[in-house]
Amino acid sequence: MKKNINLEVNIAGLSLKNPVIAASGTFGFGREYSKFFDLNLLGGISVKGLTLKPRKGNPPPRIAETPGGILNSVGLQNPGVHAFIENEIPFLRQYNTAIIANASGNTVEEYVEMTEILSDADIDAIELNLSCPNVKEGCMTFGSSSRGVLEVVNKVKKVARKPLIVKLTPNVTDIVEIAKAAEDAGADAVSLINTLLGMAIDVKTRRPILANITGGLSGPCVKPIALRMVYQVSQSVKIPVIGMGGISNGIDAVEFFLAGASAVMVGTAGFVNPMAWVETVEGIKEYMTENGIEDVKELTGGLIAD
Amino acid sequence: MRSFATVKKTRQLNHDTFLLCLKSEKIASCAEAGQFVNLKCCDGLDAYLRRPISIHSVNRECNTFDIVFQVRGKGTSLLSRIRPGDEIDVIGPLGRGFTLDHSHRHIVVAGGGIGIFPLFQLLKDHTAAKKTAVLGFRSKDFVVLEDEFKKHSTELLIATDDGSYGIKGFVTDVLEKIIQKEKPDMVYFCGPEVMMKTGVKLLQKYNIPCEVSLEQRMGCGIGACLVCVCKTRKDNDWDYSRICADGPVFKGEDIIFD
Numbered sequence: 001m002k003k004n005i006n007l008e009v010n011i012a013g014l015s016l017k018n019p020v021i022a023a024s025g026t027f028g029f030g031r032e033y034s035k036f037f038d039l040n041l042l043g044g045i046s047v048k049g050l051t052l053k054p055r056k057g058n059p060p061p062r063i064a065e066t067p068g069g070i071l072n073s074v075g076l077q078n079p080g081v082h083a084f085i086e087n088e089i090p091f092l093r094q095y096n097t098a099i100i101a102n103a104s105g106n107t108v109e110e111y112v113e114m115t116e117i118l119s120d121a122d123i124d125a126i127e128l129n130l131s132c133p134n135v136k137e138g139c140m141t142f143g144s145s146s147r148g149v150l151e152v153v154n155k156v157k158k159v160a161r162k163p164l165i166v167k168l169t170p171n172v173t174d175i176v177e178i179a180k181a182a183e184d185a186g187a188d189a190v191s192l193i194n195t196l197l198g199m200a201i202d203v204k205t206r207r208p209i210l211a212n213i214t215g216g217l218s219g220p221c222v223k224p225i226a227l228r229m230v231y232q233v234s235q236s237v238k239i240p241v242i243g244m245g246g247i248s249n250g251i252d253a254v255e256f257f258l259a260g261a262s263a264v265m266v267g268t269a270g271f272v273n274p275m276a277w278v279e280t281v282e283g284i285k286e287y288m289t290e291n292g293i294e295d296v297k298e299l300t301g302g303l304i305a306d
Numbered sequence: 307m308r309s310f311a312t313v314k315k316t317r318q319l320n321h322d323t324f325l326l327c328l329k330s331e332k333i334a335s336c337a338e339a340g341q342f343v344n345l346k347c348c349d350g351l352d353a354y355l356r357r358p359i360s361i362h363s364v365n366r367e368c369n370t371f372d373i374v375f376q377v378r379g380k381g382t383s384l385l386s387r388i389r390p391g392d393e394i395d396v397i398g399p400l401g402r403g404f405t406l407d408h409s410h411r412h413i414v415v416a417g418g419g420i421g422i423f424p425l426f427q428l429l430k431d432h433t434a435a436k437k438t439a440v441l442g443f444r445s446k447d448f449v450v451l452e453d454e455f456k457k458h459s460t461e462l463l464i465a466t467d468d469g470s471y472g473i474k475g476f477v478t479d480v481l482e483k484i485i486q487k488e489k490p491d492m493v494y495f496c497g498p499e500v501m502m503k504t505g506v507k508l509l510q511k512y513n514i515p516c517e518v519s520l521e522q523r524m525g526c527g528i529g530a531c532l533v534c535v536c537k538t539r540k541d542n543d544w545d546y547s548r549i550c551a552d553g554p555v556f557k558g559e560d561i562i563f564d
């Protein structure tokens with residue numbers, strides 16, 4: 001007899017029909033990939049990183065290919081939170097998938113104001129981006145110290161009326177300490193990892209490939225680091241962990257669940273395989289069927305470490 | 307938009323330039339001049355990203371299209387080893403192609419290096435009575451597809467940087483001479499950025515409209531990731547536009563060259 005498979009997860013009040021979310025910045029506002037597959041198949045979409053005012057971003061080139069991954073230095077190009085609410089939410093709401101607003105600010109006040117605005121918008125959760133490595137002010141500056149995280153998340157939490165996910169940077173000495181600070185300040189969940197700061201050089205021209213010189217590394221090459229960080233953080237916080245970094249298929253996702261993640265995000269892999277998001281959902285189902293697992297929640301933290 | 311195209315034919319055009327004829331009804335049935343495809347050069351993590359390559363020629367009867375590429379690095383080197391019968395994972399046709407105004411009587415296409423390839427289908431599709439092609443190459447060894455371009459243009463002029471073949475000099479110098487003889491209705495550029503920058507300036511001087519096809523490193527290739535941008539004019543300000551989705555073809559006057 002074929003068993004029913006339950007893929008539903010609930011992350012701090014955010015209910016997802018399946019645990020696969022499109023990672024911020026890799027999926028725009030969903031329009032482009034909706035030509036490749038039905039967005040209803042996704043658990044959720046974390047939209048392109050938003051700021052209070054429109055942002056132009058960094059000069060090109062903004063991408064460099066590296067072994068098994070990419071560096072990007074987009075620098076949060078986006079139309080601003082108001083244009084997002086007006087033009088993009090109505091499009092996304094046609095689909096039965098969670099909308100997660102990824103928000104960045106230059107100052108604590110901006111994070112607070114963004115959260116107030118987004119709390120009134122028709123979205124399902126806020127993902128506070130304390131981890132973009134490609135902008136000079138704000139973001140990773142806050143996210144790389146416990147003090148910074150405490151300060152921003154404390155103030156944001158006071159005004160947040162949506163589930164609050166804090167997105168962490170791996171560019172720190174001890175990510176566990178940062179995750180704990182987010183939890184202490186009231187985060188409902190944490191997501192990790194954002195990209196790892198890196199660089200690439202063209203030896204012919206002796207110039208950096210990225211106009212911004214440095215950029216954020218993502219894709220399969222970061223997966224072992226991401227997995228380790230998800231494992232360590234899951235061991236030390238009680239709030240749910242959303243894992244990402246190099247996930248390309250269902251098996252990769254299952255690894256993150258076993259390490260402690262309650263849901264996963266998929267990004268870079270979709271550039272190469274536009275069906276990566278959907279195939280990840282299918283792959284999780286297949287693994288569950290083959291292993292007689294009925295509820296995906298059973299996988300979370302299921303690592304056997306003797 | 308994603309399909310597996312079968313390689314029908316491969317042709318080496320010179321020491322580092324290759325033509326692949328690919329069969330894909332999905333792409334051949336709707337591809338327009340100036341659009342591109344984004345293709346996987348191999349399975350696995352080697353040459354991880356897809357490579358953007360222009361559609362050079364479309365054969366709508368046979369459901370095939372041709373791409374022509376120069377070997378630059380890992381991806382194009384892998385592509386050059388592909389054999390007839392192999393399958394390639396292709397996304398396309400992508401981007402906004404050239405605008406064809408069939409009321410135009412005289413058009414000029416001006417291309418340099420790998421920029422000449424997308425201009426070929428444009429020459430094939432355009433109905434103008436007079437179609438001039440000005441193609442620039444580094445030197446004689448790099449000249450390719452001369453007969454093919456001759457067949458689909460009314461006049462073909464070849465320029466080489468070192469004068470080893472055709473006219474010595476830049477495409478834009480040749481273009482200015484053409485304009486001084488007879489003003490064309492429209493000019494289409496594709497090539498190195500300095501060529502297009504000089505070209506657009508030149509045409510503004512003569513008040514002739516033009517389109518340019520730009521190139522940039524890409525991620526998704528479909529407009530979602532915002533890595534492939536170029537500066538475009540917007541009201542009194544400027545903006546970054548996506549070359550993969552808003553382009554690769556833009557009106558010359560809309561681009562801000564740095």
Ligand SMILES: Cc1cc2nc3c(=O)[nH]c(=O)nc-3n(C[C@H](O)[C@H](O)[C@H](O)COP(=O)(O)OP(=O)(O)OC[C@H]3O[C@@H](n4cnc5c(N)ncnc54)[C@H](O)[C@@H]3O)c2cc1C
Pocket residue numbers: 064065342353355356357358359360361374375376377378379380381382383420423424520521522523524554
């Ligand atoms: C819209 C468009 C159309 C193109 N059409 C053609 C064509 O018809 N014929 C042709 O020969 N070439 C064309 N190119 C350039 C072609 O994409 C690059 O030469 C190719 O990607 C190089 O890959 P590689 O692995 O050989 O080089 P590598 O240097 O190993 O590539 C490393 C990375 O940089 C990127 N990259 C390197 N050079 C370029 C470049 N000039 N433009 C964009 N990305 C680059 C690659 O895609 C890859 O992600 C086009 C580029 C664009 C954007």
Ligand SMILES: Cc1cc2nc3c(=O)[nH]c(=O)nc-3n(C[C@H](O)[C@H](O)[C@H](O)COP(=O)(O)O)c2cc1C
Pocket residue numbers: 023024025026048049050072074076102129132167193194195217218219220222244245246247265266267268269525531533
């Ligand atoms: C082009 C690009 C843009 C990104 N933009 C954002 C962003 O705006 N906000 C954010 O929180 N993360 C952003 N990220 C990081 C991803 O959401 C994700 O954390 C990271 O890429 C690791 O996952 P992956 O390996 O599956 O891509 C971006 C990543 C890429 C590749």
Ligand code: FES
Pocket residue numbers: 523524525526527528529530531532533534548549550551
């Ligand atoms: S390559 Fe992703 S937006 Fe152009």
